[in-house]
Amino acid sequence: MSIPVNAAPGTAPPAAPPASAASRAPGIGICFAFLLGIAVPVGVLGRSVPAGDTLAIPLGLGAAVIAGAIIPGPTRRLLICTLTSLPFAVALLALVLLATILGTLILQGLPPEAYARHYGGAVAPILLGLGLNDLFHASWYAAWLVLLAAALVLVAVRRKTWRPPQWGHGLAHLGVVLILAGALAGVREGFKGHIDLHEGQSTDAALPVSRAGAAATPRPLGFSLRLDDFDVEHYPPEPKFVVYERQGNSFKPRKAIKLKDAGAWTAIGSGGASFRWVRRIEASRRESESHVLLVQRDATAPPEEIPVTPDATVPLPGGAWRVRVLGYYPDFVIDTETRKPASRSPHPNNPALQVEVLPTGGGPGRKQWLFARMPEFDHGGGEGAGPRLRYRYLPAEIPAQVEVEVRSPEGEGTHRFAEREAEPLQLPDGRTILAYERKTEVKEYRSRLSVLEGGRTVREKTIEVNDPLTWRGWSFYQSNYREEDPTYSGIQVVRDPGLPLVWAGLLMMCAGLVYIYYVRPRMTRTREGLPPRPEEAS
Numbered sequence: 001m002s003i004p005v006n007a008a009p010g011t012a013p014p015a016a017p018p019a020s021a022a023s024r025a026p027g028i029g030i031c032f033a034f035l036l037g038i039a040v041p042v043g044v045l046g047r048s049v050p051a052g053d054t055l056a057i058p059l060g061l062g063a064a065v066i067a068g069a070i071i072p073g074p075t076r077r078l079l080i081c082t083l084t085s086l087p088f089a090v091a092l093l094a095l096v097l098l099a100t101i102l103g104t105l106i107l108q109g110l111p112p113e114a115y116a117r118h119y120g121g122a123v124a125p126i127l128l129g130l131g132l133n134d135l136f137h138a139s140w141y142a143a144w145l146v147l148l149a150a151a152l153v154l155v156a157v158r159r160k161t162w163r164p165p166q167w168g169h170g171l172a173h174l175g176v177v178l179i180l181a182g183a184l185a186g187v188r189e190g191f192k193g194h195i196d197l198h199e200g201q202s203t204d205a206a207l208p209v210s211r212a213g214a215a216a217t218p219r220p221l222g223f224s225l226r227l228d229d230f231d232v233e234h235y236p237p238e239p240k241f242v243v244y245e246r247q248g249n250s251f252k253p254r255k256a257i258k259l260k261d262a263g264a265w266t267a268i269g270s271g272g273a274s275f276r277w278v279r280r281i282e283a284s285r286r287e288s289e290s291h292v293l294l295v296q297r298d299a300t301a302p303p304e305e306i307p308v309t310p311d312a313t314v315p316l317p318g319g320a321w322r323v324r325v326l327g328y329y330p331d332f333v334i335d336t337e338t339r340k341p342a343s344r345s346p347h348p349n350n351p352a353l354q355v356e357v358l359p360t361g362g363g364p365g366r367k368q369w370l371f372a373r374m375p376e377f378d379h380g381g382g383e384g385a386g387p388r389l390r391y392r393y394l395p396a397e398i399p400a401q402v403e404v405e406v407r408s409p410e411g412e413g414t415h416r417f418a419e420r421e422a423e424p425l426q427l428p429d430g431r432t433i434l435a436y437e438r439k440t441e442v443k444e445y446r447s448r449l450s451v452l453e454g455g456r457t458v459r460e461k462t463i464e465v466n467d468p469l470t471w472r473g474w475s476f477y478q479s480n481y482r483e484e485d486p487t488y489s490g491i492q493v494v495r496d497p498g499l500p501l502v503w504a505g506l507l508m509m510c511a512g513l514v515y516i517y518y519v520r521p522r523m524t525r526t527r528e529g530l531p532p533r534p535e536e537a538s
Contacts, residue, residue: 036095065150083151084158092151096144103135109209137187149180168520171512178505185498191219192494194479199487202226202452206493221474221493224452228460230489231447232481234440239402239419241275243268244433251433265407269432273408281401281416286394291353293323294375294390303390308353319360321386326354332371348372351393357386373423402436445481447489463491473497 065079082088106127107118115124115133131138152173161170193208193216203225205218239259244251257266262277294303295316304317310328315321331344332352341354351372358365370391401416410428417425417436424435444464451459451471461469468475473495480490 065147066153080154080158083147084155088151092144092148096141096148099135099141099144102132103141106132106135108136109134142184142187145180145184149177152177152180165520168512168515168517171508171515173512175505175507175509175512178501178508180505182498182501182503182505185501186496187498189497190495192492193219195225195476195491195493197225197227197447197489197491198485199227199230199489222472223458225476225491226450226452227447227489227491228450229448230445230481230487232445232486233443235443237438237440239436239438241266241277241404242435242437244424244435245269246431259402262404268406268427268434269429271408271427271429271432273406273427273429273432275404275406275434278403278405278414281403283400284398286396286398289348289396290394291325291328291351292392292394293355293370294392296388296390298387305392310353313358315360316357316387318387322358322360323389324356324358324365326356326367328353348393348395351391353391355389357389404434406434442481445478445489447478447491449476449491468494 065083070076107114110118110133112124112128112133115127118124119127127133131140135141156170156173159166159169161167161173191206191208193206195203195206197203203221204223205220207218208216241257241259241262243254243257245254254269259277262275265274265276267274291308291310293306293308295306296303297318306314306316306323308314308323308325310325313322313324316323327341329341329343329350329352330346331349333342333344333350334340335342341352344350353370354367355370356365356367366386368389370389372391372393375390375392400419402419402422403414403416405414406412406425406427408427408429415425415434417423419436419438422436424433426433446462446464448462449460449469450457451469459469459471463469463476463478465478468477470476475494477492477494478489479492482488482490
């Protein structure tokens with residue numbers, strides 16, 4: 001049994017021991033229940049008001065709380081003691097933090113049917129009913145932020161922060177209030193949308209990003225925005241070889257080999273084939289285009305090259321055969337009306353030769369078609385007598401090429417890929433394709449914008465992804481582009497009127513912390529005649 005000890009005359013009684021966490025737990029629980037109880041009616045009422053007035057109820061609640069704490073009456077002391085208590089602060093901050101985490105984890109602003117797909121038919125109605133699909137615009141979430149701001153104001157008043165020793169606490173508390181006010185202003189008046197423009201087009205409105213499937217109504221800007229120019233910058237192309245393998249009825253990429261790594265033999269597919277890069281052949285130009293026949297006398301003999309010209313007859317190697325070129329079609333096509341061969345254009349898009357193979361000693365010949373883009377297809381050639389023919393078209397403009405050496409169980413040889421629009425090489429196994437690609441990646445894209453007021457240009461700027469054009473509170477960011485449409489630019493539009501309040505609040509809070517932890521201790525030591533601490537001496 002403890003015996004109370006009376007304080008000595010003229011001395012203050014001993015301070016009461018600090019309350020333990022266990023003793024505060026009931027109060028925190030009561031505050032949790034109180035705050036959750038507020039959220040339910042506020043959330044229900046918030047759904048019944050227009051979208052632009054969802055903050056009316058939370059702001060009204062905050063005004064009522066402040067008024068109840070100022071106006072004398074039986075509730076004044078209760079409100080002040082409750083809102084400035086530690087249990088209330090713990091409960092409120094915990095709920096705000098939990099709600100913010102949920103708003104980060106749960107997808108926001110999607111149509112209702114999307115939540116059923118993502119979270120299932122049992123969970124989706126709960127998310128929609130509690131407003132967790134648009135949490136940061138929910139009335140109950142705003143109500144908690146308003147109560148937090150009201151509590152901070154009351155704490156600042158209760159601590160009499162207008163007195164010099166408490167200036168730091170006042171600045172810190174009011175700084176947080178400004179941050180919350182800026183956040184609420186952004187919720188109510190903020191805007192996030194987009195503008196789609198082509199070069200030369202202008203608009204005076206932006207289309208908002210619809211929330212929860214709501215219809216989007218264009219928002220006037222108060223001025224016009226014009227896209228003067230759009231430009232896409234690419235990284236230098238990185239050439240590589242890509243191996244494709246047949247999967248079902250299509251070919252799928254299996255692996256990619258960078259050109260710098262292709263000097264060594266590299267396996268291609270699972271059929272025992274391999275390849276290696278040999279050299280790069282620079283672009284050049286001939287006096288004119290030329291046609292070459294690849295003549296293979298038997299299955300084991302290597303092909304021999306024989307230059308030919310249209311309407312000419314030339315002997316073939318071995319002396320037993322000769323070939324006559326009956327016609328050349330630079331852009332071969334079958335005429336749909338006459339059902340006869342024709343050329344769509346004079347450009348060598350699909351070069352083809354019609355030839356006749358004749359015995360040197362006389363006798364009937366054999367007509368066949370040869371196609372440069374499909375050298376294995378010799379329509380009319382068949383397996384009859386005579387050598388096998390293939391056709392190679394050599395344009396006057398010879399593009400730069402990459403030469404590779406290929407080995408397979410069927411044999412070995414070299415192949416050249418044009419650096420631009422290279423035709424892929426299909427291996428004899430029929431299951432593997434080797435392709436040469438020079439794809440480029442986008443480095444950045446930018447738009448040159450002009451702001452027009454009254455038909456006059458008042459501002460110009462080239463925007464990029466993180467470098468917007470700002471005018472009258474509106475910010476325009478480069479958002480996207482379309483590879484197939486080089487004149488199109490997608491622009492993200494953002495307006496946040498609460499941002500200045502947020503920045504001001506951050507500055508006030510920082511100033512308050514500096515005052516609390518640096519200025520006031522130094523002033524106190526100076527007033528008491530104590531020397532400054534070593535870290536303060538400098």
